[in-house]
Amino acid sequence: MEELRELKRRRQxxxxxxxxxxxxxxDLADHVGDSLELSLLAARADAEVIxxxxxxxxxxxxxxxxxxxxxxxxxxxxxxxxxxxITPEDVRALRAMHPRAAVLxxxxxxxxxxxxxxxxxxxxxxxxxxxxxxxxxVIFVPDGNLGRYLAAHSGRRIITWDGxxxxxxxxxxxxxxTARRLHPQAVLxxxxxxxxxVAARADLVLGTGGMVRAARERAEVEFIVGxxxxxxxRLTEENPEKRFYPLSPSLWCQTMKYTxxxxxxxxxxxxxxxxxxxxxxxxxxxxAVERMVELT
Ligand code: 13P
Numbered sequence: 288m289e290e291l292r293e294l295k296r297r298r299q300x301x302x303x304x305x306x307x308x309x310x311x312x313x314d315l316a317d318h319v320g321d322s323l324e325l326s327l328l329a330a331r332a333d334a335e336v337i338x339x340x341x342x343x344x345x346x347x348x349x350x351x352x353x354x355x356x357x358x359x360x361x362x363x364x365x366x367x368x369x370x371x372x373i374t375p376e377d378v379r380a381l382r383a384m385h386p387r388a389a390v391l392x393x394x395x396x397x398x399x400x401x402x403x404x405x406x407x408x409x410x411x412x413x414x415x416x417x418x419x420x421x422x423x424x425v426i427f428v429p430d431g432n433l434g435r436y437l438a439a440h441s442g443r444r445i446i447t448w449d450g451x452x453x454x455x456x457x458x459x460x461x462x463x464x465t466a467r468r469l470h471p472q473a474v475l476x477x478x479x480x481x482x483x484x485v486a487a488r489a490d491l492v493l494g495t496g497g498m499v500r501a502a503r504e505r506a507e508v509e510f511i512v513g514x515x516x517x518x519x520x521r522l523t524e525e526n527p528e529k530r531f532y533p534l535s536p537s538l539w540c541q542t543m544k545y546t547x548x549x550x551x552x553x554x555x556x557x558x559x560x561x562x563x564x565x566x567x568x569x570x571x572x573x574x575a576v577e578r579m580v581e582l583t
Contacts, residue, residue: 291315291548294555301334302551303349305341306495307517307543312340315548319521321496322348322394323409327580329353338554339562340546342367346562347398348407351573352580358562361550365542369395369480372450373429375568378403381426385446388424391417392575395452396429398564402571404428406578410479410494417441419582432456436479436486454515455480457537463488466511466534473532476501477513489513502526515540 294300303325304316313319318328322345329337329349336357339346344367346360378400382390392404393413401407408416410433417425417437425443427434429450438445458481466475476498477489486492491501495518502510502522512519513534522531554560564572 288315288548291552291555294552298336298555298558299334300336300338300555301332302338302340303328303332304546305345305517305543306499306521307515307540308340308546309517309544310520311548312546312551313517313520313524315551316340321409321411321494321499323411323494323583324496325349326352326394326409326576329356329358330580332356336555336558338551340551341365342370342540342542343562344370344395344397347564348394348401348576350562350564351398351401351569351576354569354573357558359554359558360560360562361547361554362545363560365545367395367452367542369393369430369450369452370397370400373400373448375399375403377448378426378428381428381446381448385424385426387422388426388446389420389422390426390428391420392428393430393433394576394579398572399568400428401575402568404575406582407575408579411496412579412583413437413479414440416579416582417443430480432482432486433479435483436492439483452480452540454538454540455513456482458482458485458513458535460484460488462535462537466532470509470511470532472507473509473511473530474501474505474507475511475513475534477534478515481513485513498522499525502529502531512538514538515543517543 330352434447
């Protein structure tokens with residue numbers, strides 16, 4: 288910790304951690320947040336170096352919004368399998384099939400896919416960004432469950448793609464039944480990346496930042512948490528008088544757990560690995576992310 292503090296000072300660095308990061312990383316970070324909050328913090332941070340503790344697309348989004356800063360991703364194995372489920376060629380083919388449709392890409396996508404999009408969204412602003420678009424028809428990639436959620440909650444025709452988050456997609460209606468039986472008083476919160484039949488049975492459908500606010504603001508004292516297990520640490524720390532239960536044991540993202548304090552120290556020492564945005568796509572991808580920021 289001493290070495291980490293010294294390196295942070297010398298590099299003028301800040302450490303951002305996503306809500307799914309391991310407890311030790313959340314505890315040493317300067318800020319813990321959801322994907323939108325962290326992108327905005329990266330853009331505004333008064334720092335030379337940003338250590339992004341999360342997965343690759345998050346560090347890439349930070350690099351797009353903070354082109355004058357060096358963004359480090361402590362472990363390059365921290366990839367998002369959902370983001371890898373669509374290519375820029377796939378998006379171009381969808382556009383060719385639906386020429387009147389706008390393209391919205393979930394922030395869980397590569398910079399090359401963002402570059403093919405009119406705007407990006409995160410779970411916390413997807414409906415707002417969608418409603419700010421004039422198009423009746425919208426292509427939404429790559430998360431099919433979030434796409435179906437948007438279709439059900441907006442008047443738009445949404446063309447979806449069959450990508451999914453392995454952890455959220457594994458949650459079944461039986462998990463909901465079991466959790467409700469075990470914790471009948473609890474509020475059930477689910478991330479919009481869960482299957483539609485699970486989302487339909489939740490009390491609240493929220494991104495991770497929305498869950499943090501709901502847990503803080505609501506009077507209830509028990510919550511069933513339908514998102515990746517890392518969030519339980521933050522919820523428990525911030526609300527010691529309340530109780531939080533995972534909705535399903537499948538809610539675990541292994542690649543989020545590659546970050547360790549040692550790796551953070553090593554990347555601050557070596558200034559590697561860096562979040563790399565291919566130069567050919569950076570300007571167009573940045574425009575899509577900035578459009579999201581403007582629209583929200
Ligand atoms: P949030 O935007 O809600 O933090 O979610 C990020 C994510 O990757 C969900 O799987």
